[in-house]
Amino acid sequence: MICKKCEAQNEDAARFCGHCGAPLEERDCSQAEPKKKSKVGILATIGIILIAVIIAGVFVMRTNQVKKQEQNLVCLLQRKTANGVILMKMAK
Numbered sequence: 519m520i521c522k523k524c525e526a527q528n529e530d531a532a533r534f535c536g537h538c539g540a541p542l543e544e545r546d547c548s549q550a551e552p553k554k555k556s557k558v559g560i561l562a563t564i565g566i567i568l569i570a571v572i573i574a575g576v577f578v579m580r581t582n583q584v585k586k587q588e589q590n591l592v593c594l595l596q597r598k599t600a601n602g603v604i605l606m607k608m609a610k
């Protein structure tokens with residue numbers, strides 16, 4: 519078995535390189551698996567973040583709509599009261 523780091527010859531049964539101490543092929547396989555898992559984890563986290571952003575966006579939109587409706591109501595009330603005041607003044 520040849521070390522990938524320093525290209526030194528090692529016994530086939532050896533797990534680590536006798537020259538540089540780097541892990542030999544057996545560990546390369548185990549290193550490849552966590553990469554796949556981490557990719558899936560990244561995708562999952564991105565998905566969760568996207569869902570959270572969408573939910574947050576919908577929530578903000580709804581609260582904004584409610585605020586707008588409240589503002590409209592306040593404006594209507596103010597207009598009505600303003601008209602009432604004007605009418606009262608005109609009546610006097």
Ligand SMILES: [Zn+2]
Pocket residue numbers: 521522523524525526535536537538539540
């Ligand atoms: Zn080596």
